Amino acid sequence: MPGSRRPRVNEIRTSGAAGPLSQDTLSLPAPAKLNRMLHITGRRADGYHELQTLFQFLDVDDTLHFTPRNDAAIRLTPAIAGVAAEDNLVVRAAGLLQAETGCRRGVDIHLEKRLPMGGGLGGGSSNAATTLLALNRLWALGLDQERLAALGLTLGADVPVFVRGHAAWAEGIGERLTPVTLDTPYFVVIHPGVSVATARVFQAPELTRDTAAIRLSRALEGGASCWKNDCETTVRRLYPQVDEAIGWLAQRAPTMLTGTGACLFGSLTNVEEAASIARQVDPRWHAFTARGVNVSPLHKALG
Numbered sequence: 001m002p003g004s005r006r007p008r009v010n011e012i013r014t015s016g017a018a019g020p021l022s023q024d025t026l027s028l029p030a031p032a033k034l035n036r037m038l039h040i041t042g043r044r045a046d047g048y049h050e051l052q053t054l055f056q057f058l059d060v061d062d063t064l065h066f067t068p069r070n071d072a073a074i075r076l077t078p079a080i081a082g083v084a085a086e087d088n089l090v091v092r093a094a095g096l097l098q099a100e101t102g103c104r105r106g107v108d109i110h111l112e113k114r115l116p117m118g119g120g121l122g123g124g125s126s127n128a129a130t131t132l133l134a135l136n137r138l139w140a141l142g143l144d145q146e147r148l149a150a151l152g153l154t155l156g157a158d159v160p161v162f163v164r165g166h167a168a169w170a171e172g173i174g175e176r177l178t179p180v181t182l183d184t185p186y187f188v189v190i191h192p193g194v195s196v197a198t199a200r201v202f203q204a205p206e207l208t209r210d211t212a213a214i215r216l217s218r219a220l221e222g223g224a225s226c227w228k229n230d231c232e233t234t235v236r237r238l239y240p241q242v243d244e245a246i247g248w249l250a251q252r253a254p255t256m257l258t259g260t261g262a263c264l265f266g267s268l269t270n271v272e273e274a275a276s277i278a279r280q281v282d283p284r285w286h287a288f289t290a291r292g293v294n295v296s297p298l299h300k301a302l303g
Contacts, residue, residue, distance in 0.1 A: 024068055026138050029061035029297045032121040032290070033161065034189075034265055035259045036182060037070035037219065037227030039211040048173045049202060052213060054227070055158075056167045056182050058189075061297060062115050062127060064090070066134045072098065076109045080117075089128035089155055096151055097135050097143075105139045116191040116286060120259030122158050129162030130298055136303070156215040165299035167292075169216045178216060183224070184292045185267040186274040188253065191286040192245035196235060196261040204234045224254065224267060232257040244292040245285055252277050 018173040032244070035053045042050040046130035069075075072186070074094045076085060085091055090109055097103060115252070132148045143151075145164060152159030159175040197200040201207065208230040219227075235257055236243035246264050249255045253266030274289040281287035 012164075026066045026134050027046055027063060028066070028130050028134050028301055029161075030123070030126040031062055031127065031191075031293075031297045032057060032058040032123065033158070034187070034292065035120070035229065036256075036292075038229040038231060038259065039214070040207065040209050040230040041211050041213045043209050044249075045114065049209065050172065051170065051174050051211060052211075052219070053170045053174060054167070054180065054182065054219065055161045055170055055177075056292045056294065057296045058121075058187070059293050059297060060114065060288060060290045062123060063112040064127060064130050064134065065110040065112075066131075067108040067136055068109075069108060071106050072104045073106040073109070074098075074109070076111065078111070080111075080113075080296065089124045089159075090131050092155055093128040093131040093152075094135055094270070096155065097132065097139070097141065098196040100151060101139075101143070102140050103139050103141060107135060107138065116263065118195040119191050119263035120196070120257070120261045121189075121263055122259070125152075125156045125158035126162045126298075128155050128159050132159075132163060133298065133302060162296065162298070165296035167294040169219065177182050180220065181294050182292065184294065185224075185269060186271045187290050187292065188249065188266045188268065188274050188277045188281075188287055189258075189263055189290060190245050190249060190265075190281060191263050192239075192241040193285055194239050194241040194262050196239055196242070198260045200238065201231055201234055201260045204238065206237075207231070207234045229255070229257045229259075231260045235261045245282075248282070249277075252280075 033055050036056050037054050040049050040050040076091050107276045115121050135145050149160040149163040151162045153175050161168050166179040167182050169180050170177050255266045257264050278287045278289050
């Protein structure tokens with residue numbers, strides 16, 4: 001949670017569920033992201049949508065602990081309700097590395113989950129990217145960032161930005177990345193306690209799909225005062241809980257949905273104001289404060 005100290009690489013930590021971690025354990029953050037803007041500029045023949053978005057990381061994260069095994073097994077704890085182990089992006093990322101490189105080493109992975117699932121914060125994609133980078137190091141595979149990002153794209157469109165580790169302007173389905181430097185406000189992030197189905201949003205007939213494409217320079221010159229999320233109107237109509245939370249936070253700070261939600265964020269200039277607003281959030285909702293960062297905490301930890 002905000003304010004908590006993130007583990008350093010190779011830091012030994014004890015989790016009640018997993019027991020003491022080995023001195024060989026590699027512990028790394030998997031940070032959240034926000035879409036500071038999200039425009040939908042078209043729809044491809046394959047059904048995917050063409051996007052323009054600005055990705056920025058937050059200084060809050062999940063934490064993953066990687067302990068090498070003497071066999072080729074991949075074990076993830078704890079189990080996540082409703083997600084089969086073989087469908088989890090962490091397990092799939094590890095298996096993908098084995099398949100691509102012929103590596104016969106295994107790993108025990110323990111996930112400390114803090115980021116809300118299905119909130120538009122990129123938690124699953126970030127977990128996958130951290131797994132790719134961690135195991136590339138732990139298994140001494142020697143893959144460069146370009147190769148890891150390409151592998152990550154096969155797992156999900158948001159994985160490459162976490163692999164590359166810098167705030168970015170993204171186009172295509174989100175995979176064409178240009179590093180940028182954005183302002184770094186403090187944020188109040190609210191999850192209104194509802195799970196948003198991304199497919200439902202993108203299939204909605206009324207979803208805006210024809211926003212005119214803009215140049216990166218124009219997006220940066222316009223800044224936060226003119227950024228918008230084309231999914232927001234549709235999500236607010238489909239999910240009244242999101243609509244209510246946005247309405248509440250917008251009275252206190254400039255507010256936007258991230259991705260397809262369900263999380264929304266308000267931008268503040270100082271941490272005291274952000275913390276004050278977070279304390280006022282309806283107890284039905286989960287809220288936290290964070291700061292935007294342009295270099296991923298994962299990459300800082302890897303050095």
